Amino acid sequence: MNESRPLQGESSVAQHDVIISTCEDAPFQNIGHKARILSPQEAKKLAEDQISVSDFKQAKLEKEAQKNWDLFYKRNSINFFKDRHWTTREFEELKTCREFEDQKLTILEAGCGVGNCLFPLLEEDLNIFAYACDFSPRAVEYVKVGENVLNFKKLDLLILNKVSLLCHIFVCQVLKPGKCVLFRDYGLYDHAMLRFKSASKLGENFYVRQDGTRSYFFAADFLAELFLSEGYEQVVNEYVLRETVNKKEGLCVPRVFLQSKFQKPQKET
Numbered sequence: 001m002n003e004s005r006p007l008q009g010e011s012s013v014a015q016h017d018v019i020i021s022t023c024e025d026a027p028f029q030n031i032g033h034k035a036r037i038l039s040p041q042e043a044k045k046l047a048e049d050q051i052s053v054s055d056f057k058q059a060k061l062e063k064e065a066q067k068n069w070d071l072f073y074k075r076n077s078i079n080f081f082k083d084r085h086w087t088t089r090e091f092e093e094l095k096t097c098r099e100f101e102d103q104k105l106t107i108l109e110a111g112c113g114v115g116n117c118l119f120p121l122l123e124e125d126l127n128i129f130a131y132a133c134d135f136s137p138r139a140v141e142y143v144k145v146g147e148n149v150l151n152f153k154k155l156d157l158l159i160l161n162k163v164s165l166l167c168h169i170f171v172c173q174v175l176k177p178g179k180c181v182l183f184r185d186y187g188l189y190d191h192a193m194l195r196f197k198s199a200s201k202l203g204e205n206f207y208v209r210q211d212g213t214r215s216y217f218f219a220a221d222f223l224a225e226l227f228l229s230e231g232y233e234q235v236v237n238e239y240v241l242r243e244t245v246n247k248k249e250g251l252c253v254p255r256v257f258l259q260s261k262f263q264k265p266q267k268e269t
C-alpha cells in the first residue's frame with residue numbers, strides 16, 4: 001500500500017500462530033445463510049471440546065483483555081495483519097450509499113487495530129471522514145503515526161477505552177434512521193475454530209489464544225438477535241466461505257467469515 005507501512009504479516013487469522021499464506025483476497029468464495037458443513041471428524045472434535053478454563057481464569061482474561069491486545073501490538077507492531085483492500089468490494093454500500101456524488105461519508109470503525117482496514121479505504125476514497133477507536137493505546141498510536149505519514153488529515157481519532165459496550169451503545173444510539181452497521185468477523189466453524197485445543201475453550205464458539213487474546217466465532221442467528229434486539233433491521237447476514245492455501249504445508253483450509261449489514265429503520269417503531 002505504501003512504503004512507510006511495510007505490512008508483511010499473515011492474514012487475519014484467528015489463531016495467531018497459524019501459517020496460512022494467502023488471505024481473504026483468495027478468488028474462491030461462496031456466500032450463504034447456512035453454516036459450513038462439518039466433516040464427521042470435525043463434528044466429533046467440537047462435540048468433545050469441554051469448557052475447562054476456570055471461572056477465575058475467565059474473569060482474569062476478561063479483566064486483562066485490553067492489556068493482552070496491547071501486548072499483542074507491542075510484539076507485532078504493524079506487522080501482523082495485512083492491509084484489507086477488499087472492503088469496498090465486500091461492502092458495496094461504501095461506494096453506493098451516497099445520495100449525491102460528492103457527498104462525504106462519515107464512518108466509525110470500532111476495533112480499528114493499526115488501521116489495516118481503514119487506511120486502504122481512505123486511500124481509495126478521499127471523500128470519507130473516519131472516526132476510529134480501539135482499546136489498545138499502542139494500536140491507536142500506530143494509527144496516529146500512519147495518519148501523519150500518509151497525511152490523512154481527515155482521520156480524526158477517538159480513543160474509547162474499555163469500550164465494547166460503550167462502542168456498541170455509541171454506535172446504536174448515535175446512528176440516525178436509515179444509517180447502517182457493516183459487520184465482518186470470524187464465522188462459525190472457521191478453520192481457526194477447529195484448530196483450537198479443547199483446553200482453550202471459554203464458552204460456546206469462544207476461545208482463547210496462547211497470548212491471552214480471545215476469539216469469538218459468530219453464528220448468523222446469534223448476530224441477528226443482537227442487532228434486532230437493539231431495534232435494527234437485517235439487510236444482509238451471510239456466511240462467506242473461502243478456501244485458503246497453506247503453501248508451506250500444501251493444505252487447503254476452509255475459512256468462514258460472517259458478513260452482515262444492519263440498518264436503523266427509516267422510522268423508529
Ligand SMILES: C[S@@+](CC[C@H](N)C(=O)[O-])C[C@H]1O[C@@H](n2cnc3c(N)ncnc32)[C@H](O)[C@@H]1O
Nearest residue numbers: 069081111112113116117134135136139163164
Ligand atoms: C483482529 S483485530 C482487527 C483490527 C482491524 N479491524 C483490522 O481489520 O485490521 C481486533 C481489534 O479489536 C480490538 N478490540 C477487541 N476488543 C475490543 C473492545 N472491547 N473495545 C475496543 N477494541 C477492541 C483489538 O485491540 C484489536 O485491535
